[in-house]
Amino acid sequence: ETGVTQTPRHLVMGMTNKKSLKCEQHLGHNAMYWYKQSAKKPLELMFVYNFKEQTENNSVPSRFSPECPNSSHLFLHLHTLQPEDSALYLCASSPPGRVDGYTFGSGTRLTVV
Amino acid sequence: AQSVSQHNHHVILSEAASLELGCNYSYGGTVNLFWYVQYPGQHLQLLLKYFSGDPLVKGIKGFEAEFIKSKFSFNLRKPSVQWSDTAEYFCAVNVGGAAGNKLTFGGGTRVLVKP
Numbered sequence: 001e002t003g004v005t006q007t008p009r010h011l012v013m014g015m016t017n018k019k020s021l022k023c024e025q026h027l028g029h030n031a032m033y034w035y036k037q038s039a040k041k042p043l044e045l046m047f048v049y050n051f052k053e054q055t056e057n058n059s060v061p062s063r064f065s066p067e068c069p070n071s072s073h074l075f076l077h078l079h080t081l082q083p084e085d086s087a088l089y090l091c092a093s094s095p096p097g098r099v100d101g102y103t104f105g106s107g108t109r110l111t112v113v
Numbered sequence: 114a115q116s117v118s119q120h121n122h123h124v125i126l127s128e129a130a131s132l133e134l135g136c137n138y139s140y141g142g143t144v145n146l147f148w149y150v151q152y153p154g155q156h157l158q159l160l161l162k163y164f165s166g167d168p169l170v171k172g173i174k175g176f177e178a179e180f181i182k183s184k185f186s187f188n189l190r191k192p193s194v195q196w197s198d199t200a201e202y203f204c205a206v207n208v209g210g211a212a213g214n215k216l217t218f219g220g221g222t223r224v225l226v227k228p
Contacts, residue, residue, distance in 0.1 A: 002156050004156075031214050035218075040122075040220075041220065042117070042218050042219055042220040042221070043203065043218035043221075045215060045216070045217070048214070048215060050214070056215065090156075090157070092157075094214055096214075098214070100145070100147070100159070100162050100164070102159070102216060104156045104157040104158075105156060106155070106156045107156070
């Protein structure tokens with residue numbers, strides 16, 4: 001385990017479903033991130049939270065809705081997704097001001113059917 | 114916005130061969146540079162990083178990388194690979210400042226080492 005825990009590890013959902021991805025860290029980090037890893041594409045930054053405040057939304061469609069209730073937890077709420085949203089969703093965290101301190105979770109493999 | 118290019122999508126080589134993976138970035142200012150590795154079924158791990166100082170940096174597992182500012186490059190090398198080096202390798206850049214703690218990744222290079 002990396003210290004960043006993502007659940008579930010695998011998720012299959014229909015296009016009309018609503019589901020949520022969860023990320024949790026107890027490393028004392030105050031920044032958390034969602035990245036999307038698709039086949040044949042670079043890792044795409046989706047959202048950045050610093051001290052629970054969203055500081056970056058990288059033009060992500062509104063069918064993805066992040067939530068950061070505290071510095072230890074990060075959620076990604078999913079609603080009416082498309083098959084092209086199937087990917088590995090990675091959560092990461094880092095200490096404030098420490099870009100070299102990124103710790104990644106193992107990801108949630110999402111399949112939209 | 115900064116971007117990162119990795120020239121090779123797939124590399125296949127035999128054990129004991131030397132490995133070099135290319136990485137170029139587009140940003141004219143000060144950058145922080147990273148190489149990450151993702152072994153099959155595992156999470157992304159930091160291999161090495163460059164912030165300042167000696168442009169030749171050494172990381173874990175015998176890897177090293179050289180920052181050449183004039184070429185906007187940060188190539189990864191290993192003199193003699195092992196089967197256990199089979200993985201996907203990602204170059205990443207942070208430009209700091211207003212970009213804060215964001216990392217921008219390249220597309221990755223899948224390396225297969227044949228025993």
